Amino acid sequence: MFERVVGQESSKRILTAAVENDGISHAYLFHGPKGVGKTTMAVELAMVLNCEERNGCGVCSSCRRIKEGIFPDVKMVAPDGPSIKIGEIRELQNFIAMSSFEGRFKVGIIQDAEKLREEAANSLLKTLEEPPEDSVIILTAQNQYAVLPTIISRVQMIRFGPREIARYLVDHKSLSADQADRLAQYCGGSLGKALELYESEETKVLVEAATRVVEELTKLKPHEMIEVANTVGSERRQAVRFLELLSDILREKSLKQEFGLLFGKQYSITQIAAVLDHIEELKLYLNGYGNPQLAIEGLFIRICRM
Numbered sequence: 416m417f418e419r420v421v422g423q424e425s426s427k428r429i430l431t432a433a434v435e436n437d438g439i440s441h442a443y444l445f446h447g448p449k450g451v452g453k454t455t456m457a458v459e460l461a462m463v464l465n466c467e468e469r470n471g472c473g474v475c476s477s478c479r480r481i482k483e484g485i486f487p488d489v490k491m492v493a494p495d496g497p498s499i500k501i502g503e504i505r506e507l508q509n510f511i512a513m514s515s516f517e518g519r520f521k522v523g524i525i526q527d528a529e530k531l532r533e534e535a536a537n538s539l540l541k542t543l544e545e546p547p548e549d550s551v552i553i554l555t556a557q558n559q560y561a562v563l564p565t566i567i568s569r570v571q572m573i574r575f576g577p578r579e580i581a582r583y584l585v586d587h588k589s590l591s592a593d594q595a596d597r598l599a600q601y602c603g604g605s606l607g608k609a610l611e612l613y614e615s616e617e618t619k620v621l622v623e624a625a626t627r628v629v630e631e632l633t634k635l636k637p638h639e640m641i642e643v644a645n646t647v648g649s650e651r652r653q654a655v656r657f658l659e660l661l662s663d664i665l666r667e668k669s670l671k672q673e674f675g676l677l678f679g680k681q682y683s684i685t686q687i688a689a690v691l692d693h694i695e696e697l698k699l700y701l702n703g704y705g706n707p708q709l710a711i712e713g714l715f716i717r718i719c720r721m
C-alpha cells in the first residue's frame with residue numbers, strides 16, 4: 416500500500432494500520448510543507464479504500480479512474496484564488512451525504528485547508544461532526560496553525576515532515592545523515608526540490624552561498640560580501656534562484672523561531688519579515704532589467720544596516 420508515495424514512512428504506517436484494522440477516521444488533516452506528497456497520499460488513500468484488490472493496486476478500473484479524477488465517489492476541492500468558495504464546500508457536503516455510486520467509500524479531498532474561511536469552515540463542521548457512514552474527508556495544509564481550530568479539533572492530524580525526506584536521501588542517494596538533514600531543511604521538506612538541489616552543481620554553489628549569508632553575513636568583510644554577490648549575481652536567473660533559496664532558509668528558520676542566529680546577529684521577527692518582503696521586491700526587479708550583482712549587494716548592505 417502507498418508504494419507510489421516517496422518517503423513518509425510514518426504516515427504510511429498509520430494509514431496502513433487504519434486500513435487493515437478497519438479504523439479509518441472520518442476526517443484527516445495531512446499537514447506539512449509543499450511538495451512532500453500530501454495530495455498524492457490523499458489520492459492513494461482514496462484508491463486503497465475503493466480498489467477492487469483492496470490494496471490501491473493502481474491498475475484496476477477504480478484505481479485508474481481515481482488517478483484520472485473521474486471516479487464518481489471521489490471528489491477533490493481546491494482553492495479558487497485566495498479562498499475556497501463556500502459553494503464548493505456545500506457541493507462536497509452533498510456529494511459526501513449521497514450513498515456511493517460504485518465504490519465502498521465516498522472520499523472528499525480538500526486542498527489547502529488554511530484557505531477555508533469561516534463561513535465555509537462552519538458549513539464543513541456539520542459534516543465533520545456527523546459524518547455519513549463510509550465517508551472520509553481528507554484535508555491538506557502546509558501550515559496546521561493557519562487552519563481554524565474548530566476544524567483541527569475534529570480531524571485526525573497526520574504530519575508530513577522533512578525528516579522523511581532526509582531519510583529518503585540517506586537511503587537512496589547515499590548522503591550522510593547530516594547532509595540529508597540540511598538539504599531537506601533548505602527545501603522546506605520538498606523532495607522534488609531536494610532532488611533538484613542534490614543533482615545540480617550550480618545549485619550546490621548557491622546553497623552554500625545562501626547558507627553562508629544566513630549564518631554570518633554581518634561578520635563578513637566588505638570584499639568577502641562583494642565576492643559572494645559576484646558569485647551568485649553573475650547572471651539574472653541564478654540571482655533569482657539564490658534569492659529563492661535565501662527566503663526558503665529564512666522561512667524555515669522563522670518557523671522554528673531561530674531568529675537570534677540569523678545573519679550572525681540578533682534580528683527580530685519584524686526585521687526578518689522586512690527582509691523577506693525586500694527579497695520578493697528584488698525578485699520582481701530582477702525579472703525586469705535590474706542588475707543582479709548590484710541588487711544582491713544592496714540587499715546585503717540593507718540587512719547589515721538593520
Ligand SMILES: [Zn+2]
Binds near residue numbers: 462469470471476
Ligand atoms: Zn486497484
